[in-house]
Amino acid sequence: MLRYPDVRELMQQHGYVDVRLFYEEIGCHRGHSPNRYFDEVWYRQRYPEVRRGLLERRWASGFEHYCMEGHTHLSPHWLFDETAYRQRYLELTDQHLAGRGFCNGYDHYLSYGEAHGFQAGPFCDLRLMRQMAQKYDVWFGPEGLLASWLALPAHIADAAPISWYFDAGWYLETYPQVREAIEAGEYGNALHHYLTNPTPEAFSPSPWFDEDYYRRTSPDILPSLGGDGLRNGYDHFVLFGASEGRSPAEGVDLARYRQSPLVWSDCEGGVFDSPFARFVAEKNGQAVPVAVEEPPLDEEQTRQLFREDATLYLPVLARQKLDFRVRGMAEVSVIMVVHDQIDLTLQALASLRAGYDGAIELILVDSGSRDETAGLEELVEGAIILRHRTNIGYLLGCNEALHHVTAPAVLYLNNDVRLYPDALHHALKRLYRLETTGAVAARLVRTNLYLQEAGSIIWRDGATYGYRRQDDPNIPEASFSRDVDYGSAAFLLVKTGLLRRLGGYDTRYWPAYFEDTDLCVRLQKIGARIVYEPLAMVEHLEFGSSGQSGSHQLIQRHWKVFAQQHQEFLRHQQPQHIRNALLGRERRRPERQRVLLIEDRIPLRGLGSGYVRSNDIVRALVALDYHVTVFPVMRERTPSFLLYRDFPEEVELAFDQDMSTLPAFLEERAGYYDLLWVGRTHNMARLLPLLNEASRFLLHCGSVLDTEVVAAPRALLQQDVTGLMADGTAAKVLTLAEREKELDRLLADELQSAHYCRQIVAVTEHDAGLIRRAGYPNVMVLGHGMELVPTPRPYGERRDILFLGAFHGEASPNYDSMMWFVEEVMPLLKALPDDVCLHIAGYVHPSVDMTPLGRHPRVEILGAVEDLSALFDRYRVFVAPTRFAGGLPFKVHEAAARGLPMVVTELLREEVGWQAEETLLSAPGNDPAGFAAAVERLYDDEVLWQHLRQSALEAVRHDTDLEQFRHRVKQIVTASLN
Incomplete structure (x- = not known):
């Protein structure tokens, strides 16, 4: 009644006494919202499929759609994002919610989350709301902060910020037409206008974000904007750019700002959800200032x-x-x-x-x-x-x-x-x-x-x-x-x-x-x-x-x-010269050689996806008494003080460098390195022009390309599995001859920069054969090095199913494998008790939407886990349902080394070269019933479980012996220097 002043008059005209009945028979068709928790007009605008359904009279209102089916995955209000909320709190899987009596994330937030400090989204900060209530003596009723704020008149709602991502005062001053629209009753307040207006690209939300500047400096985001995609550049920035360190406006170096340990600790500790939020808070005097350029201290003082x-x-x-x-x-x-x-x-x-x-x-x-x-x-x-x-x-x-x-x-x-x-x-x-x-x-x-x-x-x-x-x-x-x-x-x-x-x-x-x-x-x-x-x-x-x-x-x-x-x-x-300090900083023993290892990022073990193997290579080089400098192609986002725990003390981590600084780095260190080790073929391709130009600084320097994986066959297999090309178009069904020709083309493209290196490294003999097929005979094989640490808990005290892997993108093999397992395999696990769950652990990139997995009633998402020994010690079965991949599956070796029996796809079994029924169970990646049956067998058969555990431990001991791994690294280095 407060939202729609004409309702009282309309009810009298039509003879209605019951407000709810009036809404159901008239109000819902006029686009009225039934309560302050649901915005009917916004919901219809946000979801075109709802608008179409209303035109076809499938639903009486957007609210009816939301109650019937939309609540499972759609957002009910412009201040709450269902997907983002559940992405922020990975533990809010359907099983977790249902077990506690909640029907979705919004229900959780309103009934429990708000009272316990859960944030509804970037535009609704509970701490700022409480500050506002205290400052303006606003009473926020028992219905909660969000609902109480929505009921405030515009002049109060816009008086103080409720989010570091929006500045209502600046917005109204910059865009006077917005104040006019609010006064005309078209919008409830400034934030309502910004989040719901029909031309979102025409407005910037604060003095610290420039929509035009962001679009101009981040052209890669343009295809994602408009239509059913992101509303504007700021939508992208809030979801991704703020954590990636992209510059939001001229003169704001967010990438540098977030390198401060103080900024990092505030963000990791949950004080702020991004460096940008902390930056704005600092500008508003509500965060400890970070001096990016600190003046030198007076030494006498x-x-x-x-x-x-x-x-x-x-x-x-x-x-x-x-x-x-x-x-x-x-x-x-x-x-x-x-x-x-x-x-x-x-x-x-x-x-x-x-x-x-x-x-x-x-x-x-x-x-x-x-x-x-x-x-x-x-x-x-x-x-x-x-x-x-x-x-x-x-x-x-x-x-x-x-x-x-x-x-x-x-x-x-x-x-x-x-x-x-x-x-x-x-x-x-x-x-x-x-x-x-x-x-x-x-x-x-x-x-x-x-x-x-x-x-x-x-x-x-x-x-x-x-x-x-x-x-x-x-x-x-x-x-x-x-x-x-x-x-x-x-x-x-x-x-x-x-x-x-x-x-x-x-x-x-x-x-x-x-x-x-x-x-x-x-x-x-x-x-x-x-x-x-x-x-x-x-x-x-x-x-x-x-x-x-x-x-x-x-x-x-x-x-x-x-x-x-x-x-x-x-x-x-x-x-005596300062430019000789690099050579003079270390007493060089004649036999000790220097290696420059280049990777996508500083290879932290928690990142998975080949970074563990790169980290093991660094450790092996140090154990072999090489001096190692690790150089990241992409500037490191993790604070430097947290990087060292993953490396021996003798390793030099060039965490303050990236691809743009490599030419100057090589010039400064001309003649310093004996070996260049480039991890991943795509890095060799992107660095080749720089290395060609800087070759005069790498005289007498050997070179290694560590492919990590030959991706060409994986790309073809991915097309077979998904039916899609890399650009999203439908994949053509190839004859055997066409497939072989396409494989050769993909191999040639992938390895076109490999000629630069004296030695090429493959992770398996199969990959080595592909590299030779592409015309490069100078290839050696380096698999994994691993220490056996079997977890001790007996079979009877273990329960549930584990998957451990990194999720760097939604097109990755791990994401596909989990979607396949959850959607097609888990419904077939009928012989297992109903309370047996799949637990998904591992690094999750902020851009990856895990909510489709979390919606299954028997799935729990753990995210990154520090203590892997405790993790593996809890579970009875490990699954690796990978349908397309290349190289050597680290996850299989890791699970075996931890003493956890597993079920994998035939693809992974062939890659690792182990025998089915002897060291693991396997099923084809297109046979969900076979995979489910294998999981049920392993879960319920203790004799089989013990047999596979011991056999896998012996197999991984043979295949990943650390001494052999180091010996192989030594052979590769020697071959590259001769």
């Missing part, structure tokens, strides 16, 4: 702050001693020479103790202090304190302390440092990882948060340079472990036996400077390696312990001493 922080420790430590008592054998002896500055000393010791709980033998040399250092025994318990009345200097103090060392390792530590968490722990791990390691250097960060050094370089003239000094400490170049010339003794961990063999520091460098450089060179002369450990991170107040007075003259004098003493060593060093 940061040095002073460092010292002031140190004074904060004094009152605390006066009440509770630092405990360095050793119980049993000491694990490491820490030598610290101090002269006054008790505050710095205690700050350093407190960070040392807090970051390492092992047995530390602390040896303090008091070199003539005149301050409270004389009372150290009252502040530090268990330390060996060596006293001197005069300042004997750093070098002599360290050499004296060495006589008191009992631990197998010595840490030289300045008192002007703060250790980051676990710095000593990581340094010790690195020291003992290889017998040849003699010392470990830390990542030193100055008080202004710029690098002091990420390992140090000794130039040919004896001068030194802290690698990447004055750079961000987290750049790729500073974030991987490598052999270096030396490391500063602000934090230098050395094996005790080697120190004693060399007699400690050379007294020619008394009182200080170049003594640590000389020590590292002498260590190398006796065959010990100096290794940089980036996880040992230390903040250092440069010259804090010695002061700068007289330092320059002393450095100059000892530089000459050092250069004279080590002439033979220096002859093999790089000449």
Whole structure:
């Protein structure tokens, strides 16, 4: 009645007393909405099939259509998107909803979701709605926030934002005709106009999105706009572009903005649903500002702050001693020479103790202090304190302390440092990882948060340079472990036996400077390696312990001493120039070669789809003692600090690069790499022009094309299965001769860039044969490498069916296989209990609509899962119903290695080369009944289950042996370099 003021008069004219009866007999035909939760006019406009049905009188209204059938998949209102809601919350499968008494996602939202913080969609933010209610003292009734907001008059509804994706005030000011339309009663408020007007491309929603700019800079989206597709460019941006990092307006670099760890954590933590939403919130003062270009900190101010922080420790430590008592054998002896500055000393010791709980033998040399250092025994318990009345200097103090060392390792530590968490722990791990390691250097960060050094370089003239000094400490170049010339003794961990063999520091460098450089060179002369450990991170107040007075003259004098003493060593060093820092950053052993591996993305294991194998190749190369740089064709979206956990510490991840920066990258590193390894044939095709141009920077560099999969036969098989070409047109039925000819054409197109590489890698012998068929005899095979980790849960305690695979697109084999299994196989699983479900796990790209799968009553969608051991341990049967694919199915090997018996299609069985009924069960990809019968057999037969489990474990052990995998990688590299 409030929405339609003329209804009361019409009811009187027609003699109606019951409002509901009036709606059913008259109102619904006039396009009235029955309640505020359903918008009749919008529903008819949004869904052409509903309009046609109304014209044909199949339904009395859109609402009737929605109640009868539309509720299963259509949206009832412009503020709620059924599909997007269920895509956002993958757990809302039909089974989940039905089990809790909900008929669809909208029912869930209205009855449960809103009250528990579920977001209806991008244009309806519950937190902003609550803020609005508090600010304007608006009472949102028991019917809920969304319904209460819809009942507000326009001047209140438009007074404050309810979404970061729409700015009502700006919209009304920019488009005055909208205010007129609202006042005329055509629209309820500004957002209603924007989401329902008939010319959506004519309006932009906020000052941070320009519809014309977005269309112009993203021409790839144009075919998707209009008709039954996306309403406008903003529709695409909200669904995809905001998370992809596309620029929404001139001057807004969203791709760069989202690289901030603060932005990433806010989005991953659910504070904002996209970097764009956070960006707008920041502009509105409701998010912590992210300084994309931070002004450099004044180092004098940061040095002073460092010292002031140190004074904060004094009152605390006066009440509770630092405990360095050793119980049993000491694990490491820490030598610290101090002269006054008790505050710095205690700050350093407190960070040392807090970051390492092992047995530390602390040896303090008091070199003539005149301050409270004389009372150290009252502040530090268990330390060996060596006293001197005069300042004997750093070098002599360290050499004296060495006589008191009992631990197998010595840490030289300045008192002007703060250790980051676990710095000593990581340094010790690195020291003992290889017998040849003699010392470990830390990542030193100055008080202004710029690098002091990420390992140090000794130039040919004896001068030194802290690698990447004055750079961000987290750049790729500073974030991987490598052999270096030396490391500063602000934090230098050395094996005790080697120190004693060399007699400690050379007294020619008394009182200080170049003594640590000389020590590292002498260590190398006796065959010990100096290794940089980036996880040992230390903040250092440069010259804090010695002061700068007289330092320059002393450095100059000892530089000459050092250069004279080590002439033979220096002859093999790089000449002093910043452009030689790349070559000088690592002490190159003659046998150690450098590999540049290029992939679509940084190959994280959770991405599936061949990335696991690429990750294993990187690990194998590192295990074989190659230096590896991983270069992504597409700029990485995952924050850099989360990338490293998937790789060995020795790998350099060029996460700040992409295809556009590759030419400059290769030029800067001209002659640096021995081998170029390109993952995936499509990357070779797109990079070929760049590589041809940059070939002068890759002199004497071998090259590998790792095809990962030969896609030509998969494309033909996909046409057979789906009846469609890649462009969506109907596929022609081919004769055998035509098929062979088409295969040759597809192979030639796919591999046309393979001529660039000395060696081509196939994942199976079958793929290798196809590559040879295309005219390339230089092909080798590299399958999977895998460790067996069978899950322990017995058969009787397991239940349900598992599929694990990545969903990067809706045209992918995994998506097709799940649609086929859910639609055609699951209805035939009649012999299994009704509560047996299929659980789908794995990475899901934001563009993939999983709701068609989630609508089945016996399907649960888990999304990406971190703990695969716990995942595989729950289920009784694994299924891989792939109907078109190529290469080698990783999912089959993985399930076998986890001890989970499986049912697969004949296609996958042939690809993996295992025997049906012996290691797995199989059925043709066009036989849903056969596949269902196999699943039922395996699910119910414990004897069969145990037999297949053991046989598959033996098969995968034979096929994916890690040592054989590494050996094969070594053969490929050798062949590519010869």
